[in-house]
Amino acid sequence: MGSTEDLDYPQIIVQYSNGFLISKVMFTACELGVFDLLQESGKPLPSDAIAAGLSASTMGMKRLLDACVGLKLLAVEMTQEGALYRNTEISNIYLTKSSPKSQYHIMMYYSNTVYLCWQYLTDAVREGRNQYEKAFGVSSKDPFGAMYRSDEEMLKFMAGQNSVWSICGRDVLAAFDLSPFTQIYDLGGGGGALAQECVSLYPNSTVTIYDLPKVVQVAKEQFVSPEEHQITFHEGDFFNDSIPEAELYILSKILHDWDDDKCKQLLAKVYKACKPGGGVLLVESLLNEDKSGPVETQLYSMNMLVQTEGKERTAAEYSKLLEAAGFGVIQVKRTVILSSFSCHLAYISGKICHPLSFSLGQSSLL
Numbered sequence: 001m002g003s004t005e006d007l008d009y010p011q012i013i014v015q016y017s018n019g020f021l022i023s024k025v026m027f028t029a030c031e032l033g034v035f036d037l038l039q040e041s042g043k044p045l046p047s048d049a050i051a052a053g054l055s056a057s058t059m060g061m062k063r064l065l066d067a068c069v070g071l072k073l074l075a076v077e078m079t080q081e082g083a084l085y086r087n088t089e090i091s092n093i094y095l096t097k098s099s100p101k102s103q104y105h106i107m108m109y110y111s112n113t114v115y116l117c118w119q120y121l122t123d124a125v126r127e128g129r130n131q132y133e134k135a136f137g138v139s140s141k142d143p144f145g146a147m148y149r150s151d152e153e154m155l156k157f158m159a160g161q162n163s164v165w166s167i168c169g170r171d172v173l174a175a176f177d178l179s180p181f182t183q184i185y186d187l188g189g190g191g192g193a194l195a196q197e198c199v200s201l202y203p204n205s206t207v208t209i210y211d212l213p214k215v216v217q218v219a220k221e222q223f224v225s226p227e228e229h230q231i232t233f234h235e236g237d238f239f240n241d242s243i244p245e246a247e248l249y250i251l252s253k254i255l256h257d258w259d260d261d262k263c264k265q266l267l268a269k270v271y272k273a274c275k276p277g278g279g280v281l282l283v284e285s286l287l288n289e290d291k292s293g294p295v296e297t298q299l300y301s302m303n304m305l306v307q308t309e310g311k312e313r314t315a316a317e318y319s320k321l322l323e324a325a326g327f328g329v330i331q332v333k334r335t336v337i338l339s340s341f342s343c344h345l346a347y348i349s350g351k352i353c354h355p356l357s358f359s360l361g362q363s364s365l366l
Contacts, residue, residue, distance in 0.1 A: 020115075025067045026095075027111035030104055032056060034068065035087055035095040044077060044084035094167075101167050109160035113153070117306045124306045131306050143257065143308045148214065155218060161253075162193035162223060169197035172252070172283055178202055181248035181278070185210050187238050187270070188254045191223040192231060194283075198250075199230040207250075210234040210243070238266060243273040252283035256300075257308040260321065267325035280327065286334075287314045 029035060032054050038045060045053075051061035065085050068074040073091045076083050087096070094103045120131035132138050132146035140146060148154040165172075173194070178184075182205050186195050189209035198207050209219060213235040224231050234244065239262070243249075249270050255263045270280055285297040291314070301312035313321075315332040322330060 022071060023110070023115070025064065025071060026073060027107050027115075029064060029068050029073065030095055030107045031111060032064075034064070035073075035091045036097050038074075038085065038087045039092055039096045039098070044086040046082055046084055050085065103163050103167070105156065105159035105163045106161075109156050113156070114303065114307070118303075121302065121306055124302075128305070130308060144212070147307070148212075151214075151218070154214065155222065158191035158215065158218060158223065162191040165193035165197060169194050170201060173198050173201050176281070178248065178281070179204065181205060183247045183275075184208070184250060185234070185244065185246040185248070186250045186252070187211075187243070187266075188251065190215060190219065192219050193223070194250065194252055195231050196224070196228065199228070203230075206230045206232065208232045208234050208244075208246070210236060210238060212237060238269070243269050245273050245275055247275050247278040249274065249278075249280045250283065251280060253285075255282060255310070255318070255321070256284050256304055256312055257310040259309050259311075262309070263321050264324050267321055267327070271326040280322075282318060282322075284318065285312050286318075286332075287312050289314050289316055 034050065034054065037050060037053050047062040047065050048058050050056075050065065051058045054061070056064075065074060065076075069076045069085070072088055073095065074085050075088050076085050078084075093099055093101050095107070096102060097104045116135045117131050120134045123134060124131050130140045130143055130146070132140040132143070132149075136146070136149065138146045138149045147157055178198070179202050181202075184198060184205050184207045186192075186198070186207055187210050189195050189207075189211055192209055195207040195209050199205055207230065209216065209224075209231065211219070211233075216233045216235045220226075220233065236242075251266075251270075255266070258266070267280070274280065285300055287297050287301070288294070291298075297312045304310045304312060319330045319332075
């Protein structure tokens with residue numbers, strides 16, 4: 001128990017209650033283009049110039065900029081002409097659209113989609129199901145039908161996923177030596193950022209992105225150039241259509257979208273399709289065995305409740321699912337914490353004659 005001062009002024013409670021205010025300040029600065037404008041200007045700017053450049057009110061922008069200074073997303077210097085604002089290094093790297101490590105797209109997905117679903121968290125807990133119906137007026141029976149309810153929404157989701165892989169992808173794929181596998185299927189590979197990291201890291205491999213026809217179409221048009229010959233596409237629904245034979249299957253943040261029965265069904269199909277000596281690489285955020293943390297993963301599990309049919313799991317729970325499908329020796333590893341995402345990564349792997357299984361936990365939202 002803390003001191004009586006802590007109880008008289010419960011700082012942690014105040015901090016938690018302000019959490020969504022902090023998120024929205026960062027999201028709004030991204031959405032308005034504050035960080036992009038400051039990067040493009042190449043010099044610190046006064047608040048009225050920023051407001052004019054972004055078609056915002058002077059008063060509103062001044063408050064937003066000062067809040068960003070408080071959050072260390074911007075720095076301010078006082079001159080004779082007044083306050084001048086500039087990006088901090090972390091904002092230049094992660095919050096500007098042009099940066100290779102930009103998290104802009106995932107911020108916009110959080111702000112415009114996840115945030116709205118979370119208004120109905122109480123209903124999700126009461127009802128035990130996702131909240132697309134209340135948040136967006138679309139059927140909640142098919143989570144991905146709801147998630148991809150418009151081309152614009154699907155593009156937003158795919159771009160958000162790609163931005164996460166821009167900072168986590170290489171670590172995820174380098175945790176195991178995947179060079180023996182030359183024929184790889186990325187099930188639910190979306191915008192292809194993980195596939196691109198994979199062929200860059202393992203130049204002898206070819207990766208096939210297996211996803212819904214409309215997702216494949218957008219990936220081809222927006223994210224993967226035809227010049228990237230090592231990346232191919234397969235259109236289909238892996239629950240209802242066949243899964244072609246391959247040496248390695250990647251399921252990155254797929255199983256956490258579904259309940260245990262659906263996961264077993266999918267893994268059994270993967271096991272059946274897998275070449276002898278092949279394997280599966282699971283990418284998931286892992287809960288501690290006693291479910292005591294990490295807090296990021298517990299929060300993602302709440303998000304799975306609000307947005308999908310699934311949940312986050314422990315290494316033992318994933319092992320059980322893999323064993324039920326027929327996969328053999330299983331072992332867990334964790335990689336380093338990654339940048340501002342505090343990624344908790346873990347893998348389940350085994351070297352056996354028949355399909356071997358790897359799984360790794362990676363803390364990003366969907």
